[in-house]
Each structure stands twice: as C-alpha cells, then as structure tokens.
Amino acid sequence: MHTLSIKQLGEALRARKFSSRELTQHYLKRIEAFDPQLNSYITVTADLALAAADAADARLARGEGGPLTGIPLGQKDIFCTTGVRTSCASRMLDKFVSPYDATIVKKLQAEAGMPMLGKLNMDEFAMGSSNETSWYGPVKNPWDVTRVPGGSSGGSVAAVAAGLAPVATATDTGGSIRQPAALTNLTGIKPTYGRVSRFGMIAFASSLDQAGVVARSAEDAAQVLQAMSGFDPLDSTSLDRPVDDLVAPLGRSIQGLRVGLPKEYFAEGLDAGVRACIDGAIAELKKLGATFTEVSLPNSPLSVPTYYVVAPAEASSNLARFDGVRYGHRAEGVTALEDLYSRSRAEGFGPEVQRRIMIGTYVLSHGYYDAYYLQAQKVRRLIYDDFRRVFEQVDVILGPTATDVAFKLGSKTDDPVSMYLNDIYTIAANLAGIPAMSLPCGFKDGLPVGLQLMGNFFDEAKLLNVAHQYQQVTGWHQQSPKGFE
Amino acid sequence: MSLSPEQIRQVAKLARLELNPSLTDAYAGQISNILELVGQLSAAKTEGVGPMAHPLDMTQRLRPDEVSQPDQREAFQAIAPAVQDGLYLVPKVIE
Numbered sequence A: 001m002h003t004l005s006i007k008q009l010g011e012a013l014r015a016r017k018f019s020s021r022e023l024t025q026h027y028l029k030r031i032e033a034f035d036p037q038l039n040s041y042i043t044v045t046a047d048l049a050l051a052a053a054d055a056a057d058a059r060l061a062r063g064e065g066g067p068l069t070g071i072p073l074g075q076k077d078i079f080c081t082t083g084v085r086t087s088c089a090s091r092m093l094d095k096f097v098s099p100y101d102a103t104i105v106k107k108l109q110a111e112a113g114m115p116m117l118g119k120l121n122m123d124e125f126a127m128g129s130s131n132e133t134s135w136y137g138p139v140k141n142p143w144d145v146t147r148v149p150g151g152s153s154g155g156s157v158a159a160v161a162a163g164l165a166p167v168a169t170a171t172d173t174g175g176s177i178r179q180p181a182a183l184t185n186l187t188g189i190k191p192t193y194g195r196v197s198r199f200g201m202i203a204f205a206s207s208l209d210q211a212g213v214v215a216r217s218a219e220d221a222a223q224v225l226q227a228m229s230g231f232d233p234l235d236s237t238s239l240d241r242p243v244d245d246l247v248a249p250l251g252r253s254i255q256g257l258r259v260g261l262p263k264e265y266f267a268e269g270l271d272a273g274v275r276a277c278i279d280g281a282i283a284e285l286k287k288l289g290a291t292f293t294e295v296s297l298p299n300s301p302l303s304v305p306t307y308y309v310v311a312p313a314e315a316s317s318n319l320a321r322f323d324g325v326r327y328g329h330r331a332e333g334v335t336a337l338e339d340l341y342s343r344s345r346a347e348g349f350g351p352e353v354q355r356r357i358m359i360g361t362y363v364l365s366h367g368y369y370d371a372y373y374l375q376a377q378k379v380r381r382l383i384y385d386d387f388r389r390v391f392e393q394v395d396v397i398l399g400p401t402a403t404d405v406a407f408k409l410g411s412k413t414d415d416p417v418s419m420y421l422n423d424i425y426t427i428a429a430n431l432a433g434i435p436a437m438s439l440p441c442g443f444k445d446g447l448p449v450g451l452q453l454m455g456n457f458f459d460e461a462k463l464l465n466v467a468h469q470y471q472q473v474t475g476w477h478q479q480s481p482k483g484f485e
Numbered sequence B: 001m002s003l004s005p006e007q008i009r010q011v012a013k014l015a016r017l018e019l020n021p022s023l024t025d026a027y028a029g030q031i032s033n034i035l036e037l038v039g040q041l042s043a044a045k046t047e048g049v050g051p052m053a054h055p056l057d058m059t060q061r062l063r064p065d066e067v068s069q070p071d072q073r074e075a076f077q078a079i080a081p082a083v084q085d086g087l088y089l090v091p092k093v094i095e
Helices: A006-014 A020-038 A046-061 A103-111 A154-161 A178-183 A218-228 A272-287 A300-321 A337-348 A351-363 A370-390 A416-423 A427-432 A460-473 B005-014 B021-043 B073-078
Strands: A041-044 A073-076 A116-120 A168-172 A187-190 A210-215 A258-262 A291-295 A396-400 A436-444 A447-455
Touching: A006 A020, A006 A046, A006 A218, A020 A041, A020 A046, A020 A116, A020 A154, A041 A154, A046 A116, A073 A154, A103 A218, A116 A154, A154 A168, A154 A178, A154 A210, A168 A187, A178 A187, A178 A436, A178 A447, A187 A218, A187 A460, A210 A218, A218 A436, A218 A460, A258 A272, A272 A291, A272 A396, A272 A436, A272 A447, A272 A460, A300 A351, A300 A370, A300 A416, A300 A427, A300 B021, A351 A370, A351 B005, A351 B021, A370 A427, A370 B021, A396 A460, A416 B021, A436 A460, A447 A460, B005 B021
Parallel strands: A073 A116, A073 A168, A258 A291, A258 A396
Antiparallel strands: A041 A116, A168 A210, A187 A210, A187 A436, A396 A447, A436 A447
C-alpha cells in the first residue's frame, strides 16, 4: 500500500479495496518498525489517526469526501494542532499544546479528511539545513543513515522517502522544502509567498516563510497543494486571488516551453556529479520540446548574505514572544522579572536559535540598522528585479537545488557559515517570493540529486506541469531507499 | 566586521538571553564569521533602490471593526506556566 500514489490510494479507498483504517494502520505499523532508525516523528498520534480514519471511512461509505479523504499524512511540527503537542522541535515548546488549529490543518484534516499520523521532526524553529538543531535529536537520511536528510523539513522528507507517510507538509523560509526534498529523492514545492495560509504556522521570518508539501511525485504534490492553498482572512499576508487548478494541467505538453539556465547557478561550487545529473535532465526536457537559453541573475550571489540579515532580523522580532509568561518554557526559581525572560529563553532555545536571535538583534540595533538591515532590503529588491527581468524572456528557470548530495551527520555543525551556504541556490526564490520546487533527477554515488525549477509569481501549475511531464519519461522519482521495503 | 565578547554580552542582554559565559567566545567567533559573510552586501550598488520589505509589496488589509473571534481566555490561560484568578503570574516587580 505504501508504494501507491495519492491518486491510486484515493481510487482504492473509493472502490473500497481497503479502508482508511487499514491504510492508516499499515502506516502506523511501518512507523513503529522503521522510525527508530530515522527519528522522523516527534509525536505519533495513533489513536487520533485511527479515529480520523474511521470518520473518513464513514464519509466514503456515504459517497462523500474528496480525492484525499482517508489518505493519511504527516504534519511538520511547526503547524499548530489542538490536542496534540506542537513543539517546533524546541525545548521552548516541549509541553506546548495549541488552543487552535493552523488553517492548513483544518483544510487538510477536517475538510479534506486526511488522518494525521503524527508531528514530524525538523530543525528547531525551522532554523537549519540538516535537521541537526532539533531538541529531539537529528533525523537520519533513509538513503544513508550516516547522512543528514537536509533541513529544516528533515522529518517530513525522511518519513515520506521511507514510506512512513504517503505525503507530508513542510515549510520553506530559505530552502527548507526544496533542499531536503533534493537530498531524499522527493518532489517538494514551495508555492508563491502568500498562496498557503501562515495562520497557525509558528513564525520564523514572516516575509519569507511559506508552507508547501513534500511528496513522491509532482502529481501527488499537486493534489495536496491544491487542498492547502487559498485565501485566509486570518493571515494578513494571504493572497486574495483564486487558486488555479493544479491537477488538470499536469498532462499538458511542454512543447515550446522556454527554460532559462542562470549562469550563476552553474558556476564554481557546483559538484561535477550533480552537474552531470542536471545536464541529463536538460537533455530529457529538450526531447519533450523545451527550449533553453542562458540567463543571468547577477545579484544571486548576494542572496545568502541578504538572507542572513533579513531572516535573523525577523526571527529576533518573532521569537521575542517567548517570554516564559504566557506559554512555553519557564525557568524555575527566578526572583526577578528580567531574569525570568532571559533564563527561560536561554534554557528554552538551542544554540542555533540563540545565534540567529543575536544576529537579528545586532543588525537591527541603533547604529547598524542602515548598514545591515536597510542595505539588505535594497539588495533584496535587486534580486527580485533580476527575476522580473528574466521572466520576461523565459517561462521557468532551471538549475540545481543543492551544490552536492547529502553530507555526513555532524560534518558542518561547528561551522555555521558552511552550513548556511547549503542554501545558496534556494534562498533567492524566498527573497523574491516566487514559487519554486525540487524534483529527483539522478544519483551520485547512490545518493539522490535534486533539480530545481523556479517560476514566475502564481505559476505553481506550470512548475508542476513541467515536473509531471519530466516524471512521465524518467523513473528517478520512483526509486526508493533500500531497507525500508 | 568582528564582534568582541563584550559586544556579544551587550547583544545577548538586548535579546533577553542569559549568556553562558563559557560560550561567549564561541558565539563571538561564529557571529563574527557570519557578519563577515554579510559584509559582502556593503559592496552592492544600491543608490536609488527602494528597500523591499515584502515580496508582493502588500499593504496591510483592513477588516470591518466588528467582533469576529470568541473569547478564548480560559484556553489561553490553560497553557500558561503560572496563572492565578485569570491573571498571568510573574516575579514581583514592585516592592
């Protein structure tokens, strides 16, 4: 059952070949058997999942429900869920149970009828590219358990890649959907900023954060993203425009598609083995009728420095809410209010989160604001203008998702700058706000390589269409890691 | 741009983070390296470029000034570490 696509699962459930309870139990058993090797779940919600499966079966028996009803999913532990701990992989929220549901939790679970298997591991407050900053320990890559799965959505990708969930939600502030998808042979999409509601998604950097999905194919991703997307009055930056049909256009031909290859994404720093896989994908897409031109995003080398001003600045402000008073961790035995704040925060946040709060505090502080924050916001506009110019000539931009395949656990934990450079190809899309995705395009030394597609604003349907057409003529996305059959 | 341990102590104070003294030097080194990376921004030519705060250059949406949310005081109090009579408890601030 765990090798079937979302579409096949939906058809089998509606034909009553198996029930949602049976399907959900199957996944719960697999989690029990395999997750001790991976640590992809922080919380498994077996009883709630089975109750939701029974409700889905009842809907299906009445001839109700939609294409996703009864198909279980994993939720990244950044989305608030009533009655179930939402930790954001932080000691700060180790005992936090949200009084409300995130909008996407309502949409996918209550409305679409997907039972939640559990809450997935991640980097603490989504700050990381390796899933090693989690308070609950690192997640292992199912393709090689001595390597990282990428981050911050490391639990989401490890679970889906190992068949411990058919699909999972994820979030992407600087590459946290695409880089882990690339490192685990999955298809992951970050839609246009504002497309998916941020209500109930614990904030990291509010002008960059966007929710999306990781799945085993573009078709699977399209169906789930369709159900997550849409205007939400509870999110003040939600896009108030209709959501395109993401599923129907998947089958369209891509004959005549204009693809831009940004020369900065193929410059020094890109591994030769990864490059070879990307070149192979370009050749396949040419056979499907796509045309390629070299383009330039001249300011893209500045995207990492820009991000490491903007994101920590926003994070330091967002994380100021954790004060040990209203919710979250509270230090014991403190007699002064000032100490209550600073001790609760020092005990509740891990080192990477503290580092980023300090950077953000510094770049926003008096005397440094113009040199760092204001300058970064100006460079952000230059990066955005690069994309606008290029999208006048091409329909999509193609390049690598990451410079190399998954690295060894622990190999970059002492060097934040080298860790940050993991996101060199993914950050620009967040700064500009455009949709982007990663899909499997080959292997180097037995480890998956990801291909990145970036689209113009609101062009999720086009990206998914291109990815689906590529997946009709290639089999990379059908490969699964050994040992999790 | 490098930060001294003294500057780290000041930033931690502003950020309301109690600094473990044994980590001050490590933070100073790491944060200095990050600021060095960020320093590349100073070379960018940005005269006449307007700062971009937000991807879609959105303006804040307004809604009618009507009650739309139910009272959830009890639910919010239930998740607080220390409350009494509907109030949040903090260490004494006035003698």
